[in-house]
Amino acid sequence: MTDLTALTLAEARDALKAKTFTAVELTDAYLAAMEQARVLNAYVTETPDTARDMAKASDARIAAGKAGALEGLPLGIKDLYATKGVHTQACSHILNGFEPTYESTVSANLWADGAVMLGKLNMDEFAMGSSNETSHYGPVVNPWRRDGSEVNLVPGGSSGGSAAAVAARLCLGATATDTGGSIRQPAAFTGTAGIKPTYGRCSRWGLVAFASSLDQAGPIARDVRDAAILLKSMASVDPKDTTSVDIPVPDYEAAIGRSVKGLRIGIPKEYRLDGMPAEIDALWQKGIDILRDAGAEIVDISLPHTKYALPAYYIVAPAEASSNLARYDGVRYGLRVPGSDIVDMYENSRAAGFGTEVKRRILIGTYVLSAGYYDAYYLRAQKVRTLIKRDFETVYAAGVDAILTPATPSAAFGIGEKADADPVEMYLNDVFTVTVNMAGLPGIAVPAGLSAEGLPLGLQLIGRPFDEETLFTLGSAIETAVGTFSPAKWW
């Protein structure tokens, strides 16, 4: 039998339907692959018993003709998602030992459609990071290496475990979350497809909150079709999340392979940064050519407030985070380090429980919300946010259907390479992606080629609110032109 993990999610789904193999067989293949790939540190918890039980139940439903849309398909879940009775710590020490009594809406949607849980995926602590190096459980190793090099690279972040697991075929697909680029940047670094849907498309209920007004759940997948299939199951309106939106979830898979003829693609001049590597620029041009050749109309556009997006993001996101993370106080759950009184206990618990990057952002967030600084920072950042949103509304009103940009300013870098750098250098990873979160829009990252060193590079497509379908159509057009990319197995 061929290696079952080589199949895409869509292929595996069809094969299960055709009873070519069983869900248990497929699950066992993944469990074996996970065992062999522990050096990548993609999973923080493996749940083989649960996986086999779920797979058995899937086989029973397939036999009974009651298969769901994702029946028997093994997935990995980012540690940010609450999974009932299973390790849920957002890869932070402060949630030490925390196992919720509840299941997040998005993962519950997946299980309701028959998916199988393989385990919980590594991530940057509380989703704060762009390299998966801030995890309490250690960095994730990118399955990709530079040609002829044995240097371990980062998979990007914060959904580094999700991206690495998908790229290394340690799951058929993975859930991820994106607050400033945490789906799209790791997808670009690992040659996978990842979509951050419109804010409100997926419920945030049961996702450990980072920045509530920016957080969105989304999938990372082998290819664009798989991402479309996963998002269809993940998305829903949820009465438990009043920021989720009651718009019917379309059949995203049907958008794959649709003609792009006549679609207007905006190319924003502000995304052409000074000092941008030539190969990123070339990749962007390649994307433009592909879409033009497929019949799309290419137009130059301006999104004038783009340059303010990153600084404004690093005010809004930490501000919300500083408040969202106040509940981790050692009183009710997770880590408690005793102290002489309550304040001492708070300080000891939070000092021991949070990592450096999380502490940095809590401090920034607390500062920008403080009396006397609120207007100068938080309020001004919110105004910038409104202007960024308006930039997009203006170009969409002018008839642009989607916007094409690079996904990241570079390919994956080495683990530890930026350890001593200014934190802002790390934040610059998100320069192309944060605008999308600030505006609440959908954005997809699709692999578009390899760098000179043989590392995957991605392009980003930004859509109109709730028009994920157009992104899947355009993403699949690029994918058709360039193919998909897999790392050579070295682990």
Place this chain on the structure above:
Amino acid sequence: MNMAVRTPDPKKMIKGATGDWEVIIGLEVHAQVTSNAKLFSGASAVFGAEPNMHVSLVDAAMPGMLPVINEECVAQAVRTGLGLKAAINLYSVFDRKNYFYPDLPQGYQISQYKQPIVGEGEVLLDMPEGVVEIGIERLHLEQDAGKSIHDQHPTMSFVDLNRSGVALMEIVSRPDLRSSEEVKAYLAKLRTILRYLGTCDGNMEEGSMRADINVSVRKPGEPLGTRCEIKNVNSMRFAAQAVEFEARRQIAILEDGGTINQETRLYDPGKGETRSMRSKEEAHDYRYFPDPDLLPLELDPAWVESLKAGLPELPDEKKARFVTEYGVTPYDAMVLTLERASADYYELVAKSRDGKAVANFMINELFGRLNKDGKGIEASPVSPDQLGAIVDLIGDGTISGKIAKDLFEIVYTEGGDPKKLVEERGLKQVTDTGAIEKAVDEVIAANPDKAEQAKAKPTLSGWFVGQVMKATGGKANPQAVNDLVKQKLGIE
């Protein structure tokens, strides 16, 4: 801005060594919203359960939990705003007020800061000198905190989250109050309005209504002085005491040449004094910002209108109607309308009767008796029908006012039909002048000396009336007795 400007009233001022001082008071009242569930979770908001029995995942701030607004709590806030004749803001925003405390699981309280649900309104106080208008600045919705319990363990504190997330309305007055009497009247009036509306049970002992009181003093005509805030006062009596103490404390400091430190203080009812809790310098920076988990609250004007249409008649309107419809005094009307249930009771009895007579009997007899037992009108053993029958028996001369009191007591303690009781127990008023005349003659005959004195000093006739009433067991018609005594003694 609708700022009621009050002319300084010397009668309300406090005399100091250097002259009169005007006391300026503003209140922030926290009123627990009457609702089945909490403001942002489905957990029960009922008081009195075992610790931590009414706690949802949201109330305990478990990771990934999100607040969902309870529509009924919003409706209650709007009803209250309408009852306070206040502007309803169709667009309002929930903010986070950030601070750490073990009974605040989220690490922030969801409140409304810059854009509250209700804007400016008013409360009218019936003071002896007339009606005083107190401006309402705003009303906003917010979450209550849980409760820390410090006396159950030698080294640890316990936390009860039953109240965590229960909906509160914070009702902020303008600094329009000028005396402890007004503070009492304001709290009583506010409670009456809330209870009429059914939006808060007003039960201060259970903590469903608590007040933060801002107090400052100044010489009349001078700018406002530095204020101190007395936190969490949970009775009207304590509120009045706290204001009196605090005003005098501030006056003493100022008259000694000192200055007032802006600070938060606590009232200790045991010692009858306020003491410092924390100064302005120690004040928290709450880092308010809009709660990103909640969309702005946008109300449909038609929905607000429907709530308005469903409002009950409010105490001020009811009071005015009682004066015109039943001819009672404004004071009696105020007493009768303090509680909606009393007003309803009154109307049942007064509908087909002399409104004044009913008001007198209710206020003097029924309210007095219920007060003695610490009972509310809802628990009255005397029904409106029974009370009406007693009033009827006085009205048609069947019983005297004195007997009516006895009859009321019998009905109150034993129950029964007043009419039948009068028959069965021989309580009927004696109007037969022959029988009365006989009794008068007997009393005069037995007291010849006093009869002589009375001829010289007619006021002594009252003693004879009393003796006759006694002899007839109180059943004689007092007017007939009076007339006969005077006639027989030859006074006039």
